[in-house]
Amino acid sequence: MSESPKSPADPPGRLLCLGLGYTATRLALRLHARGFEIVGTTRDPEAKAATLPASAAATRPWELVAFDGSAPLPARALAGVTHVVHSIRPGPDDPVLRHHPEFAAELPGLRWAAYLSTTGVYGDHEGAWVDEDGPRRPSKERTRRRVAAEDRWLAAGAHVFRLAGIYGPGRSALERVESGRARRVVKAGKVFNRIHVDDIVEVLVRSIDGPRRSPRAYNLSDGQPCSSAEVIEYAAQLLGVDPPPPVAFEDAELSPMARSFWSDNLRVANTRIREELGVELRYPDYRAGLDACLAARSDG
Numbered sequence: 001m002s003e004s005p006k007s008p009a010d011p012p013g014r015l016l017c018l019g020l021g022y023t024a025t026r027l028a029l030r031l032h033a034r035g036f037e038i039v040g041t042t043r044d045p046e047a048k049a050a051t052l053p054a055s056a057a058a059t060r061p062w063e064l065v066a067f068d069g070s071a072p073l074p075a076r077a078l079a080g081v082t083h084v085v086h087s088i089r090p091g092p093d094d095p096v097l098r099h100h101p102e103f104a105a106e107l108p109g110l111r112w113a114a115y116l117s118t119t120g121v122y123g124d125h126e127g128a129w130v131d132e133d134g135p136r137r138p139s140k141e142r143t144r145r146r147v148a149a150e151d152r153w154l155a156a157g158a159h160v161f162r163l164a165g166i167y168g169p170g171r172s173a174l175e176r177v178e179s180g181r182a183r184r185v186v187k188a189g190k191v192f193n194r195i196h197v198d199d200i201v202e203v204l205v206r207s208i209d210g211p212r213r214s215p216r217a218y219n220l221s222d223g224q225p226c227s228s229a230e231v232i233e234y235a236a237q238l239l240g241v242d243p244p245p246p247v248a249f250e251d252a253e254l255s256p257m258a259r260s261f262w263s264d265n266l267r268v269a270n271t272r273i274r275e276e277l278g279v280e281l282r283y284p285d286y287r288a289g290l291d292a293c294l295a296a297r298s299d300g
Helices: 022-032 045-051 095-099 141-155 173-179 197-209 228-239 256-260 271-277 286-299
Strands: 014-018 037-042 063-066 083-086 112-118 159-163 165-167 184-186 194-196 217-220 246-248
Touching (some): 037 045
Parallel strands (some): 083 112
16 A cells, blocks of 8 residues: 555445454444444454444444454455454464465455554653654563564554553543542652543544555654553542542552553654644643543533
8 A cells, every 4th residue: 555645536435443442443433424334353243232332233234243363354354345443452473464464465445454553562761752763672572562563564554553541431540530440659750651542533534534655653642641640630630539549659559460551661752643644632631631531421
């Protein structure tokens, strides 16, 4: 998929969501409203169908396909596909490319493909700013797998979108505070990067609608990294409750997985999405994003 002007006459397409999770579902809803057909993979189609909005089963019902990586995708999942978004976490290898090593060649009508990765591929930069040209030096096995998957999907013609911590309606610090799961852990100098799910969708749509570019990597972050304690404090303020007491990182009882997220420290720059894709984030910091998450409850 080399860079070329996009035809204004391009009709709505057929989006294949490899892993119909939180972010892919939001993208699918946006494109479905524009006339796209939607096909999504999931381990349990029946359970997934029960969680989808009513619009997914109304006009042009979404097609759900069982896929757990143990066997190739069925031919019906690939038929007529024009756009692909891949958000399945890699295991020892990428579950899609394991069975479809020439994936793009199986989709003669493919116009756009995206692999959703993570800013974790950069590893630890001791709090320094990192852009897409910065070195990837993953510190964990799961992010080393991401690097390998990124390289394979770039070679296959897909854009790579490196996502910071995702939050949005129903999945934010608000829910963690309300449930009692929130921890106000304090570690000097440590910051986290984040991005609202609807800003992710906007970036992906801008990429779809823009010129057909050569495969490229993009950082998706709001560009306002801060401590996790600061976010928890603001969420508690919005809810009108006291924040959980602060606890030093050294004293925090965290699972090995939770603790691993504290090992890398970096600030993720988002210049490329703004300059190349013309994106102005709707939620440029966590305050705007959490305000919107709270407002969404009353809206629907």
